[in-house]
Amino acid sequence: MSSQDPQESAADWSSGCVRRTSLDCNQDGFLKFTGIKMPDSRNSWYNESMNLEECEKMCLADCNCTAYSNLDVRNGGSGCLLWFGELIDIREFSQNEQDLYVRVAASELDRNRWRKKSVLVAVISAVVATFILSFIAWFSFQRRKIRTGSEVENEDIELPLFDLVTVSTATENFSSANVIGEGGFGPVYKGILQNGPEIAVKRLSKYSGQGVQELKNEIVLISKLQHRNLVKLLGCCLEGDERMLIYEFMPNASLDYFIFDPSRKTSLAWKDRFEIAMGISRGLLYLHQDSRLKIIHRDLKTSNILLDSDMNAKISDFGLAKIFGGDQVEGKTKRVIGTYGYMSPEYAVDGKYSVKSDVFSIGVIILEIVSGRKNRKFHHLEHHHNLLGHAWLLWTEGKVLELIDECLKESFSESQVLRCIQVGLLCVQKLPKDRPTMASVVFWLGNEGLVLPQPKQPGFFIERNSMESSESTDEAYLSNSMSITVLEPR
Missing domain, CATH: 1.10.510.10 (Transferase(Phosphotransferase) domain 1)
Incomplete structure (x- = not known):
């Protein structure tokens, strides 16, 4: 159904709505309308004992029946009210809690189902898109945390980050022959960077008595300290599960x-x-x-x-x-x-x-x-x-x-x-x-x-x-x- 300019005359609003598609009788169905004033009852019929399902069947069986509703909406609804011919004097009335079921052609039903389906698809698509964007944002944040050492925030780090390949190459893939010490943190390896400087790599062991908190503590502190009698921290490697500190190499050990x-x-x-x-x-x-x-x-x-x-x-x-x-x-x-x-x-x-x-x-x-x-x-x-x-x-x-x-x-x-x-x-x-x-x-x-x-x-x-x-x-x-x-x- 579609609307046109209403022309009120003695409460007759018949010019307010017209059908887009003619009824076919055998393949018609009903659309539910809520929050409207019920049609004029001059061409209606009612039965107090019928329920809503029986009411629908009776209206569908009569090709002249154009709408139906409960007669009484109290206590869940009861009775049957049928309309025949044109529906007159229908308009929006939000305070009305009575539902009106209007007879429409099958094509109108399909169009309405498609419209509801489109809305549902749009809603689902929006939810999925929001989820995907949220996941991408979370994943990016997690990668940033991994790159900066999980609990170590960017602003805490004032030294270079070494990638795992560079450190692994420098220490000959963490060869046991290059181990120069072992502490509470884990093993310490000697390494040589490609550009020449020797380094000492302190690698956090998964069996370490110390952990990420101690590593963060050391990075944050020593990166802010500079003195000739403090060992110099050159950088760190915080990639995947690896947690390593890279120091200047001390040739005379401890x-x-x-x-x-x-x-x-x-x-x-x-x-x-x-x-x-x-x-x-x-x-x-x-x-x-x-x-x-x-x-x-x-x-x-x-x-x-x-x-x-x-x-x-x-x-x-x-x-x-x-x-x-x-x-x-x-x-x-x-x-x-x-x-x-x-x-x-x-x-x-x-x-x-x-x-x-x-x-x-x-x-x-x-x-x-x-x-x-x-x-x-x-x-x-x-x-x-x-x-x-x-x-x-x-x-x-x-x-x-x-x-x-x-x-x-x-x-x-x-x-x-x-x-x-x-x-x-x-x-x-x-x-x-x-x-x-x-x-x-x-x-x-x-x-x-x-x-x-x-x-x-x-x-x-x-x-x-x-x-x-x-x-x-x-x-x-x-x-x-x-x-x-x-x-x-x-």
Whole structure:
């Protein structure tokens, strides 16, 4: 049906609608109209007992019947109302809840079905298109996250991204022959880029005690730090499941490689050891005070001190480092991670860390540099103290020069050795408030003739029993509310 201009005359709106297609009687059907005024009832018939289905059959059986409806719309509808001939006085009336079923030719029914189908197809197409666009947007975002290292945001990265093919080629497909170290993060490979520079590739192992969070931490921190005594991060590879950090290659490996090996330690004269101690101290001072971020390293140890071709010290491995902001002076964690022998007492026992935790660690390293002995694996025939305890006993007995490495006794500077031992003992004092700042450590080490404070008893000055002292594994210090992870040195 189609509309034309209505001409109202005594409520007669017969000119309002005309049929597009003539009725065929045998192949007609009905279209449902809602929200309209019912036609004039002058040519109608009704039955109160019939239902709507019976009403439709009766209208369809009579070729003169042009519409039908319920007689009463209450309680779900009842009765039958039929119209015959032209439908008069029909117009929109939104308040009417009665449905009108108008007889139309079969072609009109097909057209209406096609129109409904078209609308349905359009709706489905729009939904599918929206889904596809949403999926493409999500997929693109995920690829961007993978390319930038999942949890590592673009703005956090201020260094180049290496593709996997380049790194794999440089390390000869991660050949075991190129492994130069193994840490909590995973294996470290030596590699050579096509343009010549040697690199060290730290590759996250799926069995690693550390993970993506530690990798992100290291990328974000070290990419923002620049100092001659910090290892230089050249870039990273964050492709697929691979998580790798690419560093400048340190040809002389790490400090522990030399000072704890009976044959190699002789190649480190006192002058070299003193400069290494100074270099570590300057690097740590930069982290604590002079960089744009205040960094607590939390895992300072001899295996994390790398040596370049000129034996300059470079602090590495910032996976556990923490940033302090504003006036923050102390942090606390329930998950204590680090290496025994270098942890401060307050960190190992209570999970508290601060710049003074790093000061404790460098105190241990200085005493290890002087003695050529490892703190927790130190043994003595007359007692069962660790290296710190042994150094303290020698200090109180006035025999502190006995601490020096045997291979240095022909080349050392007595004043420098005494100063290093005293600074080392000041750094490892039990209480954080008694330990110096790194500014004081650098100043004391670099200046002759200064009168330094007298050290107090070091942390962990507890004599071990003979069974404990003979074990090579690290002893655990735990509080009841903490979990702890021990990272073994490379």
